[in-house]
Amino acid sequence: MKTADIAKRYLDYFEKNGHTIVPSASLVSDDPSIMFTIAGMVPFIPYLTGVVPAPYPSAADLQKCIRTNDIEEVGKTARHGTFFQMMGNWSFGDYFKEGAIGYAWELLTTSEADGGLGFDEKDLWVTVYEDDDEAEHLWQKVAGLPKSRIQRLGREDNYWTTGQPGPAGPCSEIYVDRGPRYGRDGGPAADDNRFLEIWNLVFMQYAIDNVRSKTEFDVVGDLPKKNIDTGMGLERVAFIKQGVENMYETDQVRPVLDRASEISGKKYGADAGDDVRFRVIADHVRSSLMLLSDGVTPSNEGRGYILRRLMRRTVRSMRLLGVEEATFPELFATSRDAMKAGYPELETDWDRISAYAIAEEETFLRTLSSGSTILDTAVSKAKDARKTTLAGDQAFLLHDTYGFPIDLTMEIAEEAGLGVDREAFDGLMREQKQRAKEDAKARKRAIADVGVYREFRAKGETLFTGYSDLETESSVLGVIVNGAPVQKAVQGEIAEVILAETALYAESGGQVADKGTIVGPGYELEVLDVQRPVPGLISHTVEVTRGEVGVGVAATTVVDAVNRRAAQQAHSATHLVHAALRDTLGKGATQAGSLNRAGYLRFDFSWGQALSDATKSEIEEIANNAVRDNLEVTTQVLSLDEAKAAGAMALFGEKYGETVRMVDIGGPWSRELCGGTHVSTSSEIGIISLIGESSVGASNRRVEALVGQDAFRELTRERALVAELTGALKTPKDQLAARIAELTANLKAAEKRIAQFEAQVLQQRVPELVATAARAGRVTLVAAGVGSVGSADDVRSLVMQVRERLGSEPAVVALAGEANGRPVVVIATNEAARGAGAKAGALVRTASTVLGGGGGGKDDLAQGGGQDASAIPAALDAVRTAVEAL
Structure with missing residues (x-):
């Protein structure tokens, strides 16, 4: 049974039984405390905890997950995989234990011919929580399981919590017996390798508090609404139904393993160490593919670092298999073909995904080359030091x-x-x-614990009126200070205020939050930030500047109109720049992030090389032509499928519900899903002036622009600067660049002549410095100050020339000068002096200490410096004393 077929049977079964089928959430988690969706229940946490009312009584889904805690174990066991898929069915106060057990048993044991998964009843075992008599009874009643195949386990194995105070409950896990060749008999409690867990049913029925550890907490009562949270690992079911040994050998993963085997010329199954490498490659390529498809890009921090690590472990594993050339074009394409039946976006977005993968591999192959050079140097030094x-x-x-x-x-x-x-x-x-x-x-x-927002969110979604209004009358639903609800906040305090309606825009989609005020009877609040801490709820962080604000009082939100207008200009300009980029570079230039604030936009897009000046000018011209054409800006609210069918771009990093807001600027030329605020016509933007273009990763570029009045002011400043230069240089504006280039060339030539003259002057000092040589202990010593010099290189050159003149007898040269107001000292020794114990590095450190600084180098030549140029005579005396003591 193919993996995609298992998933389809699961979803079809629960849809037939009245569940709403929910599409997978992104691998990029909405929860700011975790980077990825690490479990199937993560997207449902707001509903399970009651913070957000569930939009349906029951649901089922196939959720993409990434878990990297055990990355080092990937490939070594049958269970550890980075990317995996969880099939789940959920009840939010609808059915409970009996329903969950009945659904699970029926789906598992119904024959394949009748749409089920076709497990043999005699191979299924169950565990329940040690005190859950009800669950044990229901398994016997509903499934007809004999008591001998129901085992009771403790909190460590069969109790679910979030690790925080809140909802919790006992679990019941379903295991399949893989047979005697996988281990000893006796059920899951005896051998969880032979008896493999495939489904976990969580009966969320209690509230807990005083959580001390995973197993130590206090059950403080029943939940007002009991929920069901279940999860069945798709990969586990797949490798059992496909009769293979592990998840790496299933139809969605094995093709990459086989392709790596073909490329390397090594056979899977021939060597245990190589087998681990093959499995790492198969897992990590698929995981990287799915992360890239959800908009994660390789970087040195956060999610991007995890992706980079997966990709680099893949390259390393291929290297250990004897392959040093690039392989990602083939491996990623193989994974795409294995996964596209379940995730068609892998094919439609292939150009972008493959560009990132190929660029990252090329970068790391260069890193391996440069790293090898650095390592070779370190190894050489270690060996030299014995x-x-x-x-x-x-x-x-x-x-x-x-x-x-x-x-x-x-x-x-x-x-x-x-x-x-x-x-x-x-x-x-x-x-x-x-x-x-x-x-x-x-x-x-x-x-703050999102549970603090539960009672406010239960009153309904915050109504945002700011698309049409800059002022809205409302009432205060709640006040939060230091993470806890309070009845009021007084002058000088920072608080969160929850309102029923607001005209203030909450930060999202790259657009920063509105500035403004909230006013009411006897009080005024300065708005510091506006956010959506949980879906559907808007929270205003404010400073109470006058009076006090309490729960239930009237409130009017007042948007800073000037700031809002400038932010709208910037956001609409971002859409135009995006469209201009795609017009110029092609559809591969897709958005990878943005920031819009009053008068400024920053736009990141997928592209592998710097833009030429001509290309930047073309993009700027296209965007400003769209401004000139006074294109109408329209918005529609429609279903996600309708919007996509109309050609609207769904941007990475954004989360969309069943209904979306589509923004058109000039029709289909610029059509994006966007919740931000915009101008009415493109001419309201004013001017778009590109001020920068740079790299933000191996395959990402960034353009920055000023918009509207800010762009005009910048252009005015530049015009004034040009006028000042033309006046100072007495050169017409159109000849200014050539005149500056001419002056720059003349300056460089003059600097070169000056450097040559200074070198001649320094060389003329060599005889006089040699003449100062005097005996110091066992060596001849030259220790002198050379006054002001252009740089430390001048002193170094003098030192080496003087050493050359002193011949083969033991000699030390120590010269010090002042470069750019700071002292510099350079010391050289010849071979005979080093044989007598004179080490330039040690002597420089002696001098540098007196100068108030530090230095070092090799035994034959070393350099140092400090802070106090007046201490140069004392530093040279210290060197003389050290040489005499040899």
Whole structure:
């Protein structure tokens, strides 16, 4: 049974049984405390916790998930996969234990011919929570399971919580017996390798508090509404139904494994170590493909870092299989073909996805090359110093800064006869992970428990009136101070205010929040920020500037009209720039992020190379032509499918509901799904002036522009600057660039002549410096100040020439000068002096300490400096004393 067929049977069954079929949410989680959708229940958390009223009594879905906690275990077991798909059915106060058990049993045991999954009843076992007599009774009653195949387990295995105070409840898990060749008999409690969990039913019925650990908490009562949260792993069911050993061998994953085998010339199943590498490749390519399809792009932080790590582990695994050339064009295309039946967007968006994948592989192959050079140098230094191990901090630097895998570092070091201080490396990795954990905890603490919004959201969605109105009368539904609801906030306090209606725009879609005020009887609030902490609810962060604001009082939101108008200009201009980019570069130039604020726009788009000046001018001209043409800006609210059918662009990083708002500027030329505020006609934008274009990643570019009055002011400043230059240089405007180029060339030539003259002057000083040579202990010493110099290079040149003149007898040259107001000292030794114990690096450190700075170098030549130029004579005296003491 194909993986896609299993998913279809699941969804068809629950749709037939009255469930609303919900499309998968993005892998990019809405929850700011987690980067990815790590479990099937994540998109439903607002409904399960009651913060947001559920829009349907029951639902079913196939949810895409990414989990990277066990990334090092991928490929080693049958269970660990980075990307996986969870089939779930959900009840929000509709059916409970008996219904959930009945649905699960019927679907699992109904024959394939009748649309079920066709599991043999005798192979199915169940676990229930140790105190859940009701669940055990229902399994016997509904499914006819004998008591011998129902096992009771404790909180560690069969109790679900969020880890926080709130909803919780016992679980019941369904296992399939894979047979005696996979382990011993005795049910899941005896062997969870032979008995494999395929479905978990969570009976969310209690409220808990005082959570001390996963198993230590207090049950404080029943939930007012009992929910069902179930999850069945699609990959697990697939490898059982397909009769293969693990998820890597199923129809959606195995093709990549086979293609990697063909490319490498190595056979899967022939070597245990290679088999792990093949499975890592198959998993990571599919996971990277799905992340790219949801708009994640490779970077050095956050989600992008996880994606980059997956892709680089793939390259590393192919290298260990003997393949050093690029393979992503073939591997990713293979994964696309295996997955597109369930995710057709992989094919329609293939150009963008493949561009990122190919660019990232090319970048990492270059990194491997440069990292190898850095590592070779480190290995060489370690061997010269007669060390047997490479320092852990060097290995960590290669890993953390250059993305160079530790196993590759160990491999190359081993080939050179060195070990790696793995203990020190692992210690640095632990410190880094701990910092990451603390950062994640800090981010969690910084976000108020969304449960605080539950009672406000229960009163309905906040009505946004700002598309048509800049002032709206409403009433205060709630006041929150320091994360807790209060009855009022007084002058000077920072608070969150929840209103029934608002004209103030909440930050979203790249557009920053409105500025403005909220006023009411006896009080005034300055609006600092406007956000949507949970779906459907708008929260205003305010400072109470006058009086006090309390729950239930009247409130009027007043938008800063000037700021709003400028923000609208910028947002509409962003749409025009996007359309102009696609007009000029093609459909591959799709949005990867944006920021719109009053007078300014920033637009990131997928593109692999810098734009030429001519291209930037063309984009700017097309966008401004659209402004000149006074195109009508219209909006429609319609279903997502209708909008897509009309050609509207659904942008990555955005979340869309069943109904969407489509913004047209001049008809289909610019048609996007957008919840932002816009001008009525394009001419209201005024001017769009591109001020920058830069790289923001291997395959992303960024353009920045000023809009409207801000663009006009910038152009005025530039005009004034040009006028000033033409006057100062007495050159017509159209000849200004040539005149500046001529002056620049003349300046460079003059600087070159000056440098040559200074070099001649310095060279003339060599004889006089040689003449100052005097005996100091066992060596001849030249220690002198050379006054003001152009740079440290001048002093270095003098030192080396003087050393050359002193011949082969033991000699040390120490010269110090002042460059750009700061002292610099350079010391050189010849071979005979080094044999007598004179080391330039040690002597420079002696001098630099006196100068109030530091320095270093090799035994034959070293350089240092400091802060106090007046200490140069004392520094040279210190060098003389050190040489005499040899």
